[in-house]
Amino acid sequence: MGLLQRKNAELKVDELPSPVSSHERSPPGSQRAVEDPATELHRGLRSRQITMIAIGGAIGTGLIIGTGSALAKAGPLSILISYSIVGFIVYMVMCALGEMATYLPIQSGFTGYATRFCDPALGFSLGYTYWFKYIIVTPNQLTAAALVIQYWVPREQVNPGVFIAVFLVAIVLINYLGIKFFGEIEFWLSSIKVLTICGLLILSLVLVLGGGPDHDRKGFRYWKNPGAMKPLYGTGDKGRFLGLWSTFVTATFAYLGTELVGVTVGEAQNPRRVIPRAIKLTFWRIVVFYVCSVLLIGMLVPYNSKALSFATKQSTGASASPFVVAMIESGISGLPGFLNALILIFVFSAANSDLYIATRTLYGLAKEGNSHPIFARTDNRGVPIYALGLSATIACIAFLNCADDSKKVFSYFVNLVTIFGLLTWISILVTHVYFVKARRAQGIEKHQLAYTAPFGLYGTYFALVFCIVIALFKNFDVFVHVKGRENGANFDYVNFITGYLGIPLYLVMIFGYKIISKSKGWKPLTADLITGKDVIDREEEEFLANKAAKQRGDSRNGGWFYRRFVAWLL
Helix, strand or coil: CCCCCCHHHHCCHHHCCCCCCCCCCCCCCCCCCCCCHHHCCCCCECHHHHHHHHHHCCCCHHHHCCHHHHHHHHCHHHHHHHHHHHHHHHHHHHHHHHHHHHHCCCCCHHHHHHHHHHCHHHHHHHHHHHHHHHHHHHHHHHHHHHHHHCCCCCCCCCCHHHHHHHHHHHHHHHHHCCHHHHHHHHHHHHHHHHHHHHHHHHHHHHHHCCCCCCCCCCCCHHHHHHHCCCCCCCCHHHHHHHHHHHHHHHHHHHHCCCCHHHHHHHHECCHHHHHHHHHHHHHHHHHHHHHHHHHHHHHHCCCCCHHHHHHCCCCCCHHHCHHHHHHHHCCCCCHHHHHHHHHHHHHHHHHHHHHHHHHHHHHHHHHCCCCCHHHHCCCCCCCCHHHHHHHHHHHHHHHHHHCHHHHHHHHHHHHHHHHHHHHHHHHHHHHHHHHHHHHHHCCCCHHHCCCCCCCHHHHHHHHHHHHHHHHHHCCHHHHCCCCCCCCCCCCCHHHHHHHHCHHHHHHHHHHHHHHHHCCCCCCCCCCCCCCCHHHHHHHHHHHHHHHHHHHHHCHHHHCHHHHHHHHHHC
16 A cells, blocks of 8 residues: 655645635645646536535435334434434534535545545545445445335346346446536436425425324324333333434434535535535535424324334335335325335435445545555546446445345445444544644634634534444444344344444554554644645636636526526526
């Protein structure tokens, strides 16, 4: 593995380049990244595409299906609390990432920030754990898509491997055709997801107010009977607390992938304007889509519902969704099939974006010198084709799920990589702490940044502590005595290993890298905040100049309605 070579780490303090604003060029003597055109991504993602990806890109089956199991386990108030707290943590992560990404929107993404601002060992470990996560999640999504198809086509009629192959070819083709094509496809897929969630929210609100076929105005009835919080592994306050804590894992899983915006920053047009807008939309997405969804579901479905108990035993598809349970409880029939088709779109979009993330993460590792240089090579469309080829090849392990006896093993892999999502958030937050300290030490003021985290380091530290606590105690139930448990009544050793193995693996990569490479972390005065910034500044100036010229020549630009509701779609 190569190391990121940077001369400025050897400079004396008084030789450091003076900081510049985001709209000024770097002064003579500052470093400039000498880039090979054959390893460059293209900034082809438009503002509307980034905006829609920020709103709907990470919405998946974790929200539309996973909330049912959490409700059945702990009750409506528990999931409302956990989804709200984890949502705030995710917003803090996105704010921290946004501050770094708008200052220096480099192509290697947040792995590059960890390498440049904190420690090359952290960038190495973060990059590989993140890549491991998505080369496992991608085939898992392909498998889920094949299972959804079984709603219409039974397994006995057509082998699921056929549908896995079709979906795999489709997502590889979308990623291969370039960032503009990928962005356009994800824009419309995300739009469908947003419309679906909005429709479900409106329908749920109508049912809560008694507008369903049963004309039953439920309100908060189920919060009183059977109750707002369901005890788990005990009684009284202890049982209610354990029930609440168990839902934090489900909530975390539902929010995983929100950092997708940070991966796209290297291919976004005018990222210093687009990324702050995406961060603000992330906040409203969390409040409206996640928090409101779990609130309404908790009002519509009691945690002891027999229909909910049946749904939580289903693997995937509409029958596993608490929204379908709410429809059934309210006397609505006929919508599950339609919702199943929409869930298929959710899963396909997730598989598509997961392959994109895996490809760009491996590309970023190669750009930082932490993987073979061939994975940094791009074609004339700016697609890292070799990184895409390897990630897509590994995704073929989805075909293992064609055999029934392999599904259990594969579920353990999924349990293993979910910890990597939390470790990613922890790494981003740690990197932000180092970035802020370096920025202050090198005299770069807040007004020189295009975006700053609204809660500063206080919000970052709060989110960091909470992420660490969740990561350490997320599988607490492996120690709880559960009579008749398959892997042991007193200690579930299998889920313990798969649930926590990610942490020592993450630490081994950090310390192993430091031992082998003898690398050291960067001090605030030696962290590289300058390299490549002059290139970004120049690209921004050129983009804004071209946009201004286009607007002056566009006769339609004068209309308020066009500017407000139409122009952003083009």
